[in-house]
Amino acid sequence: MYWDQLTSPQVDALDRNIPVILPVSATEQHGAHLPLATDRLIGEHFCSRLNDQIADQVLILPSVGIGCSEHHKDFAGSLSVQHQTFLQQLTDIADCVVKYGFKNMLVLNSHGGNQAIGQSFVEIYGYRHPELNLAIATWWRIAAETLYKLNDTGPGGAGHAGEFETSLMLVIAPDLVHLDQVQSKANVPTLAWAEGDLLRGPKAGLYRRMKDMTPNGVYGEPAAGTREKGEEITAIVVPALQQIILDMYQLSQ
Numbered sequence: 001m002y003w004d005q006l007t008s009p010q011v012d013a014l015d016r017n018i019p020v021i022l023p024v025s026a027t028e029q030h031g032a033h034l035p036l037a038t039d040r041l042i043g044e045h046f047c048s049r050l051n052d053q054i055a056d057q058v059l060i061l062p063s064v065g066i067g068c069s070e071h072h073k074d075f076a077g078s079l080s081v082q083h084q085t086f087l088q089q090l091t092d093i094a095d096c097v098v099k100y101g102f103k104n105m106l107v108l109n110s111h112g113g114n115q116a117i118g119q120s121f122v123e124i125y126g127y128r129h130p131e132l133n134l135a136i137a138t139w140w141r142i143a144a145e146t147l148y149k150l151n152d153t154g155p156g157g158a159g160h161a162g163e164f165e166t167s168l169m170l171v172i173a174p175d176l177v178h179l180d181q182v183q184s185k186a187n188v189p190t191l192a193w194a195e196g197d198l199l200r201g202p203k204a205g206l207y208r209r210m211k212d213m214t215p216n217g218v219y220g221e222p223a224a225g226t227r228e229k230g231e232e233i234t235a236i237v238v239p240a241l242q243q244i245i246l247d248m249y250q251l252s253q
């Protein structure tokens with residue numbers, strides 16, 4: 001179910017153990033071939049497929065579509081809010097969820113720049129609200145071991161606007177994918193311990209702006225993206241997400 005498609009009395013009649021999902025994403029550059037909405041569309045895609053499976057066992061909030069993207073602002077069109085703003089927005093939304101008595105909330109993240117502050121939100125808010133089961137899931141991490149099998153381009157290939165995000169967008173909104181604008185991998189090598197992609201987190205975090213990581217805004221290999229791979233990624237991520245939701249429901253029983 002979608003929170004904002006229900007009436008107020010319909011929300012009031014719901015089982016409060018039903019987990020509430022808050023999708024959080026970004027509006028930021030994804031190279032010359034993918035739209036600024038890529039991260040939001042990917043998060044909403046997983047929610048939609050999950051809703052197809054268990055509509056009456058999940059409640060999906062409207063997306064937070066602007067995230068922490070300061071490091072993308074050298075590229076035109078990227079929107080960003082400060083980490084403090086993002087933390088406050090998640091806090092205010094969670095306050096509403098708690099006010100109406102819901103007992104389970106999952107933040108579903110689809111943007112790397114939201115991960116650290118999202119985890120901080122869970123730690124801060126979770127401590128203050130023991131009545132709420134609160135979790136955060138970033139889509140490429142909830143089934144990373146299985147997703148590895150789909151990664152044809154090796155380390156650094158499944159990064160920002162690369163193999164996986166391009167594959168998903170070919171499923172979600174092929175009309176918004178500019179295949180004639182796909183550029184080849186332009187990852188700028190740096191210290192080995194700082195290298196990583198969606199599947200392989202770096203050993204240590206070295207701060208770099210996106211333009212220093214890649215001059216064309218793409219960190220990875222979008223040419224390896226296919227619609228079939230996008231469906232395969234979806235078929236791995238959605239059941240993993242479904243398991244989290246069903247487990248959270250059980251937790252509050």
Ligand SMILES: [Zn+2]
Nearest residue numbers: 038039161165
């Ligand atoms: Zn992205």
